[in-house]
Amino acid sequence: MASRAPFYALVLLLLIAGIALTMHRHLAYDIPWLPGETRTSWSIEAKVDFDAEGEEVIASLAIPGTQPGFTKLNQQTASPGFGLSYESGDQGPRVEWSKRQVEGAQSLYYKVDMLADPYAIPPDPIKPPQLRTQVEKEPYATAARQLLQAATSRSASPHTLARELIVEFNNQKQTAELLSQVKPRLEWLTGLLQQSGIAARPVHGLYLEDGRRRQELTRYLQVYDDQDSDEYALFNPETGKQGKPDNMLLWQYYSAPVLEVIGGSNSSVSFSMILQEQPFNVALSQKFEDEALLNFSLYSLPVEEQAIFKNILLIPVGVLMVVLLRILVGIRTSGTFMPVLIALAFIQTSLMTGLIGFLLIVGVGLMIRSYLSSLNLLLVARISAVIIIVIGMIAIFSIMAYKVGLTEGMKITFFPMIILAWTIERMSILWEEEGAREVMLRGGGSLLVAVVAYLAMNNELIRHLTFNFLGIQLILMAMVLVAGSYTGYRLLELKRFKPLTEVDK
Amino acid sequence: MTAQAGWLNRIRERYAHPGKLHKAGVLGMNRRNISYISPYNPRSLFPLVDDKLKTKELALEHDVNVPELIGVITEQHSVNDLGEMLAGRDGFCIKPANGSGGRGIMVITRSDQEGYRRSNGQHIQLGGLQRHVSNILAGLFSLGGKPDSAIIEDLIHFDDTFSQFSYEGVPDTRVIVFQGFPVMAMMRLSTSASNGKANLHQGAVGVGLDIGSGRALRAVQFDKPVLLHPDTGVNLLSLQIPHWDDLLNLAVDCYEMTGLGYLGTDIVLDRFKGPIMLELNARPGLTIQIANGHGLLPRLRQIEALSKKHKMNAAQRVAYAREHFSESTIQGV
Numbered sequence: 048m049a050s051r052a053p054f055y056a057l058v059l060l061l062l063i064a065g066i067a068l069t070m071h072r073h074l075a076y077d078i079p080w081l082p083g084e085t086r087t088s089w090s091i092e093a094k095v096d097f098d099a100e101g102e103e104v105i106a107s108l109a110i111p112g113t114q115p116g117f118t119k120l121n122q123q124t125a126s127p128g129f130g131l132s133y134e135s136g137d138q139g140p141r142v143e144w145s146k147r148q149v150e151g152a153q154s155l156y157y158k159v160d161m162l163a164d165p166y167a168i169p170p171d172p173i174k175p176p177q178l179r180t181q182v183e184k185e186p187y188a189t190a191a192r193q194l195l196q197a198a199t200s201r202s203a204s205p206h207t208l209a210r211e212l213i214v215e216f217n218n219q220k221q222t223a224e225l226l227s228q229v230k231p232r233l234e235w236l237t238g239l240l241q242q243s244g245i246a247a248r249p250v251h252g253l254y255l256e257d258g259r260r261r262q263e264l265t266r267y268l269q270v271y272d273d274q275d276s277d278e279y280a281l282f283n284p285e286t287g288k289q290g291k292p293d294n295m296l297l298w299q300y301y302s303a304p305v306l307e308v309i310g311g312s313n314s315s316v317s318f319s320m321i322l323q324e325q326p327f328n329v330a331l332s333q334k335f336e337d338e339a340l341l342n343f344s345l346y347s348l349p350v351e352e353q354a355i356f357k358n359i360l361l362i363p364v365g366v367l368m369v370v371l372l373r374i375l376v377g378i379r380t381s382g383t384f385m386p387v388l389i390a391l392a393f394i395q396t397s398l399m400t401g402l403i404g405f406l407l408i409v410g411v412g413l414m415i416r417s418y419l420s421s422l423n424l425l426l427v428a429r430i431s432a433v434i435i436i437v438i439g440m441i442a443i444f445s446i447m448a449y450k451v452g453l454t455e456g457m458k459i460t461f462f463p464m465i466i467l468a469w470t471i472e473r474m475s476i477l478w479e480e481e482g483a484r485e486v487m488l489r490g491g492g493s494l495l496v497a498v499v500a501y502l503a504m505n506n507e508l509i510r511h512l513t514f515n516f517l518g519i520q521l522i523l524m525a526m527v528l529v530a531g532s533y534t535g536y537r538l539l540e541l542k543r544f545k546p547l548t549e550v551d552k
Numbered sequence: 553m554t555a556q557a558g559w560l561n562r563i564r565e566r567y568a569h570p571g572k573l574h575k576a577g578v579l580g581m582n583r584r585n586i587s588y589i590s591p592y593n594p595r596s597l598f599p600l601v602d603d604k605l606k607t608k609e610l611a612l613e614h615d616v617n618v619p620e621l622i623g624v625i626t627e628q629h630s631v632n633d634l635g636e637m638l639a640g641r642d643g644f645c646i647k648p649a650n651g652s653g654g655r656g657i658m659v660i661t662r663s664d665q666e667g668y669r670r671s672n673g674q675h676i677q678l679g680g681l682q683r684h685v686s687n688i689l690a691g692l693f694s695l696g697g698k699p700d701s702a703i704i705e706d707l708i709h710f711d712d713t714f715s716q717f718s719y720e721g722v723p724d725t726r727v728i729v730f731q732g733f734p735v736m737a738m739m740r741l742s743t744s745a746s747n748g749k750a751n752l753h754q755g756a757v758g759v760g761l762d763i764g765s766g767r768a769l770r771a772v773q774f775d776k777p778v779l780l781h782p783d784t785g786v787n788l789l790s791l792q793i794p795h796w797d798d799l800l801n802l803a804v805d806c807y808e809m810t811g812l813g814y815l816g817t818d819i820v821l822d823r824f825k826g827p828i829m830l831e832l833n834a835r836p837g838l839t840i841q842i843a844n845g846h847g848l849l850p851r852l853r854q855i856e857a858l859s860k861k862h863k864m865n866a867a868q869r870v871a872y873a874r875e876h877f878s879e880s881t882i883q884g885v
Contacts, residue, residue: 374582425628426690476692480655481754482747534583536574541567543775544580546842548572 054532061525068518077166079327082511086330087163088120088323089255089296094156095306097314101150104310107134107143108157109251109299117296118164120333125156139173139301153311160323161296162330175246175271175279176302181238187229190222195239205245206280206289209270212236213287233266233284246271250281251299254292257322264298264305264318267291328515345514353514358391360513363523365390365500370530372496377537380493381473388466389493390500395461398501402494404459405467408440409490412471413478420475434468577847579838584814588852592731592813593834600810601832604703605649607810614809617802617828619645620706628689631682634704638681643707646681648688650700656693657749658684659721661707671720672747708828711821713794717759719743719783722820724750725761725793727803728836728848729815731861734800734873735851737761738843739791743773744783752839757781759788760844764878766796772843797870799827804866806832851877 072078095108110133113119122142124131129144144155183191197219198211216223216232226235233249240247251264268282281291291297299305308314332353345356365387372378380386393401415436419429441464445457470493478486503509513519536544573580579588600606611618622644623637638644642663648656658681659671667675687693688702714723721742728736738760745755752758757778760769768791771778781788793799803817806829816836822828841847854876855861864872 377581425686426692476655481751485754532586534580534586536570536578536580537582538567540578540580540838541570541573544573544576544578544838544842545566545568546772546775546777547576547578547845547847548568 051532054528058525058528061521061528065518065521065525068521069516070518072516072518075166076331077164078331078515080512082507084327085324086327088325088330089117089161089163089320090158090323091161091253091255091296091318091320092156092158093316093318094154095144095308095314095316096152096154097308097311099146099149099151099153099311101148102310103145103147104149104153104308105143105145106155106309106311106314107141107307108155108316109138109301109303109305110140110142110157110159111161111296111298112140113167113169114297114300115167115169116163116165116291116293118162118167118334120160120162120330122157122159124158129155137301138303139299141303149310160333162325162334164334173277173279173300175277176248178241178244178246180242183238184229187226190225191235191239194219194222194226195243199243205240205247205270205272208243208245209236209240209247209268209280209282210287210289212239213268213282213284217285217287233268236268236284240270246273248300248302249284250297251305252281252291252295253298253318253320255294255296255320255322257320260317260319262318262320264316265295267295267297269300345517357510357514358394360517360520361394361504361510362387362391363520363527364509364513365504367523367527367530368500368503369496370527372499374530374533375537377539378492378496379489380496381470381477381489382466382493385466385470386493386497387500388463389497390504392462393497393501394505396458397455398498398505400455400458401462401501402498404444404462405494407444408437408459408462408467409471409474411440412437412467413475416471416475417478420479430468430472433471434464437464437467437471573847577849577851578841579848579852581838583849584838585835588730588814589835593815594811597810597812598834601812601815601834603649604647604651604831605701607832608703610809611806611829614805616805616809617822617825619708619828619830622704622706624649624701624703625685625689626701628686631685631689634682634685635678637704638678641706645705645707646684646688647703647705648693648700649703650694650698651688656684656688659707661720671749673720708820708830709823711794711823713821714741714791716784716786717741717781717788717791719781721746721750721756722830724818724820724830725799726836726840727800727817727819728840729803729807729817730852730855731813732804732807732864732866733855733861733869734763734803735855735877736840736844736846736848737763737766737800738840739768739793741781741788743781745773752837757788758839758843759791760840760846761791761793762879763800764874764880766793766799767791769879770843770845772839775839775842793821795821795826797874800870800873801866802827802829804870808866 073080093108095106097106110122111117111119124142126144129146132143134141134143142157194212194215198208198215202208202211213236216236223232226232237247237249247268247270250267250269252267253262253264256262266284268284269279270282272278280289282289306314306316345353348356366384369380369384369386373380389405396404412433416433419432424432441459441462444459448455448459449457474486474490477489600610605624608618608621622641625631625634643661645660646658651657660668660676661671662669667677668681670676685702688700691699694700708722710722717723718741723739723741725737725739727734738758740750740752741757741759742750743755743757747754750756755774757771757773759771761767762769768789771788773782779788780786799819799821802819806817807815810832812832812834814834814836816833817829818831818833819827820830861869
């Protein structure tokens with residue numbers, strides 16, 4: 048016999064590839080092992096208020112994008128009568144409202160859903176700002192220089208300099224007071240860092256708190272490692288604490304104003320937000336909606352196709368059940384994979400309804416078929432007649448069930464009719480040739496396999512795993528291959544050959 | 553605890569330990585398929601035995617005894633010629649050329665005023681026969697439902713020796729031939745339970761035969777040992793096959809003509825012609841082991857390990873099998 052090594056290598060390869068793919072999806076896309084997990088998403092509403100002066104109005108609001116920690120799911124606006132456009136230029140993503148003539152107090156709404164997502168993939172890294180040196184007036188320039196010198200001597204890198212500078216502002220309160228008369232501390236910090244050749248800018252963050260209304264933006268200091276890299280750190284300009292709090296969403300981070308209103312006055316923006324727990328698959332569907340080509344995920348398909356795939360990907364599980372029950376147990380079925388198709392129908396109908404419906408149709412079908420066999424018809428015509436009879440029966444049972452008030456009975460239409468017709472035909476021949484006992488055995492075996500396949504395919508965990516991890520298919524393949532080379536005894540053979548172990552004594 | 557123990561005991565009573573089966577050398581279905589059928593029976597040779605028409609042609613070429621062919625119907629429109637074809641025939645048998653597992657075989661023992669009498673005692677008219685032929689042509693009995701042709705052949709005039717052993721139907725002898733060696737044999741006797749058919753799973757009695765002598769070893773029905781024929785009451789262990797050497801040689805000839813390494817040959821004894829090959833099977837069943845009370849594996853392995861087997865001719869191989877696989881030899885060892 049030929050060496051089995053290539054075979055086992057193939058099986059091993061399939062197993063490894065399957066497990067690797069599965070692990071990759073779990074780790075890279077944050078898909079949980081268990082079904083029913085939820086993901087947190089924030090629904091944030093920005094309300095822009097201003098008084099229009101009766102002329103053209105353009106209001107432009109900075110909006111957040113996908114960033115480390117958050118994935119942008121979707122956005123919408125409410126602004127009756129205003130023209131609307133989403134811009135994305137040097138100033139980063141913005142929403143722009145415009146109107147030819149408007150007067151009085153105006154309120155514009157922008158709503159965005161952000162998924163709390165440690166695996167968020169930001170579209171483009173944010174470039175560091177250009178370095179600009181500002182000339183400050185005396186005596187402020189000297190005061191600021193002192194602070195900078197003290198901080199520089201205690202620091203070693205852009206980040207440590209930023210931290211020490213904030214510490215210096217906190218320690219030398221008087222100098223800080225003096226400086227804040229000209230412009231806020233954050234702008235001094237930015238200016239001084241820029242002066243030292245460090246790319247830094249103020250950014251606007253939003254603290255997320257469930258149910259919070261009228262939340263204001265918080266200003267943070269963003270400091271880049273150096274001019275060419277995309278690595279940066281955030282600093283709280285008051286405390287000097289480094290790093291972004293988990294519940295803070297960066298709203299504006301492109302060196303641009305948060306809100307610009309032309310043709311209006313008293314403009315302000317305030318935020319309200321709520322937390323939502325979404326099933327992870329809903330969240331993932333939204334996440335991958337826009338990037339179909341970027342990743343090979345079923346979540347990039349439309350919802351309807353997703354539902355179809357959910358069932359298609361279950362078929363290998365049902366097939367594996369058939370393989371195991373036939374090869375390891377030795378159950379005989381009528382039609383190799385007929386039980387899988389019946390099990391698929393059970394998924395639609397629920398088990399009890401499905402079983403009763405199946406037995407009803409096949410039972411009545413067998414009776415009618417026994418009359419057909421006396422008509423002496425050719426095979427194709429006879430099976431066609433059986434198909435029409437099956438359809439008729441399904442229609443009649445559905446109507447009867449509906450009239451009686453059993454809406455469950457309507458689900459009988461989910462059965463694959465051609466398969467049922469063939470089942471009836473085969474059973475009928477089997478009955479004529481080998482008697483009722485064989486029909487019961489074969490039919491019972493088929494139903495048993497169908498029920499086992501149904502239980503496996505309808506299992507919430509298995510449905511979750513097969514749909515979310517395509518690598519599982521490779522593992523199933525490996526299992527089928529291994530089962531295909533099993534040379535041991537089948538379970539029922541242990542019973543069948545029992546007499547042989549008693550002979551020799 | 554006791555309920556659990558009882559449950560365990562019941563399993564132990566009904567199911568054999570796999571290790572024990574292995575020790576008894578029992579060949580299981582999976583191992584038969586993987587280790588014997590797929591390496592020794594090349595797929596390309598299967599049509600030779602699955603298509604009974606081809607088997608018959610091949611047998612005639614190689615001078616292997618087969619039942620006389622009355623006619624072949626391959627087209628639906630020739631079904632009407634059936635009456636003409638059968639005129640003057642008393643007993644005959646209609647088979648699908650590509651049937652599987654004995655399906656679609658209709659045996660007519662004689663014709664009288666009431667019509668044609670089937671082997672199970674029922675009467676059937678010409679119309680019924682024509683319908684049966686139509687079913688065969690449409691592929692009802694063939695694997696995968698492919699269109700088929702119907703073979704009509706002469707009934708075997710079976711040897712009176714067995715009239716006491718069989719209830720209706722023709723008792724046939726199944727010999728497993730492995731690489732040209734007859735390794736195990738049994739006779740299948742139809743019963744009322746099996747409807748006059750010789751299929752074991754339908755209730756026919758299987759009688760294990762000693763390869764050395766052609767004598768009965770033990771008998772089983774529905775996989776359970778029996779001593780007396782359930783219908784005729786005759787002691788099954790008194791069975792002795794005449795022309796045993798001819799029968800084994802015929803079985804070995806079937807290997808020569810098909811080239812199938814793991815072959816089931818169904819042979820009947822005709823009153824006039826002696827052993828006749830009825831049918832070949834490239835996937836012979838495993839019940840023969842129960843009928844014999846022996847597993848097939850030790851014998852198959854012995855043949856596999858045999859070094860000079862390619863130099864042996866048919867007669868030598870039969871002699872080798874009769875010597876080594878005889879009950880007396882096995883018990884002697």
